[in-house]
Amino acid sequence: MKKKYYLIEVQQGIEPFVRGPYLTDRKRDNMARRLRQGQEEDDCLFWADVDESGKLTVGPYIAGFFLDNLRLERLNPNLYHTGYPLL
Numbered sequence: 001m002k003k004k005y006y007l008i009e010v011q012q013g014i015e016p017f018v019r020g021p022y023l024t025d026r027k028r029d030n031m032a033r034r035l036r037q038g039q040e041e042d043d044c045l046f047w048a049d050v051d052e053s054g055k056l057t058v059g060p061y062i063a064g065f066f067l068d069n070l071r072l073e074r075l076n077p078n079l080y081h082t083g084y085p086l087l
Contacts, residue, residue: 006048007032008058013042025049029065036066 005028006020019035022028025047032045039045048058 001050001052001054003052004050006050007035008046008048009035010044010046011042012040013044018048020048021050032061033066 004021005025006018006022007028009017009019011017019031020028022031028047032047036045044060046058046060048056050056
């Protein structure tokens with residue numbers, strides 16, 4: 001199985017929705033930026049990866065990820081992905 005990339009969108013702090021899979025983490029992250037622009041204060045986005053063995057890892061985007069003038073992810077995309085395996 002190929003690695004898959006997802007977004008978990010939580011609306012109003014309680015309603016989770018899964019978006020994806022996306023072909024790459026960059027495509028997923030670009031979608032996260034677009035979605036974030038229309039979100040309310042209580043809405044959240046989390047990234048989720050499912051690796052080749054089926055292991056799920058979920059984590060939050062750190063605050064700087066959504067700032068337009070901060071593009072450190074070009075240097076090291078892992079700066080914005082911190083998470084823990086769930087399974």
